Amino acid sequence: xxxxxxxxxxxxxxxxxxxxxxxxxxKGHSYVFWYQQVLKNEFxxxxxFQNENVFDETGMPKERFSxxxxxxxxxxLEIQATKLEDSxxxxxxxxxxxxxxxxxGYTFGSGTRLxxx
Amino acid sequence: AQKITQTQPGMFVQEKEAVTxxxxxxTSDQSYGLFWYKQPSSGEMIFLIYQGSYDEQNATxxxxxxxxxxxRKSANLVISxxxxxxxxxxxxxxRVFVFGPGTRLSVLP
Numbered sequence: 001x002x003x004x005x006x007x008x009x010x011x012x013x014x015x016x017x018x019x020x021x022x023x024x025x026x027k028g029h030s031y032v033f034w035y036q037q038v039l040k041n042e043f044x045x046x047x048x049f050q051n052e053n054v055f056d057e058t059g060m061p062k063e064r065f066s067x068x069x070x071x072x073x074x075x076x077l078e079i080q081a082t083k084l085e086d087s088x089x090x091x092x093x094x095x096x097x098x099x100x101x102x103x104x105g106y107t108f109g110s111g112t113r114l115x116x117x
Numbered sequence: 118a119q120k121i122t123q124t125q126p127g128m129f130v131q132e133k134e135a136v137t138x139x140x141x142x143x144t145s146d147q148s149y150g151l152f153w154y155k156q157p158s159s160g161e162m163i164f165l166i167y168q169g170s171y172d173e174q175n176a177t178x179x180x181x182x183x184x185x186x187x188x189r190k191s192a193n194l195v196i197s198x199x200x201x202x203x204x205x206x207x208x209x210x211x212r213v214f215v216f217g218p219g220t221r222l223s224v225l226p
Contacts, residue, residue, distance in 0.1 A: 042216075
């Protein structure tokens with residue numbers, strides 16, 4: 001499809017529970033990016049993939065957060081033992097090439113709102 | 118380290134007037150790209166305009182134009198003829214890794 005599909009749209013978890021978010025990139029897009037946006041303000045890069053390989057994980061919290069992009073499956077972002085501060089909207093984006101010097105096809109999904117209670 | 122600064126947390130503009138949203142950046146890279154995104158209250162991120170560091174001309178997309186001053190490391194977004202639907206948060210970003218804190222634009226009727 002021509003959209004980045006993120007599921008679920010909303011996710012509520014009790015503190016300490018696991019949360020798993022999914023992102024299906026646009027077909028043919030090799031790069032996937034995950035971001036965290038707290039309170040519609042700070043927009044923080046978490047991790048990027050080139051196909052199933054981690055490309056850059058400098059923004060990923062060292063503990064509790066993990067992500068995967070496996071062949072023929074949606075990419076996933078998993079948070080173990082969620083905390084209240086993990087409440088945010090998590091955006092995924094995909095791109096056919098690495099958007100180093102251009103913006104060819106770089107597209108955001110509509111986000112997953114995670115609420116930790 | 119790369120950093121984006123947007124010094125205007127909030128801006129107001131009268132409908133049909135032009136408005137400039139500021140963005141300055143810090144990088145030691147010679148090759149980079151600068152993006153502007155709009156995020157309305159509904160939450161989705163909408164790509165507006167892109168400027169490559171080696172582009173000789175300022176980028177334009179409809180009512181959006183980018184005032185790119187490489188020596189000053191600034192990439193200000195200019196919205197001409199503001200519309201009520203332009204009310205939103207606006208984010209400046211470098212490549213896809215570094216985002217500014219955003220500017221909330223409110224268009225007044």
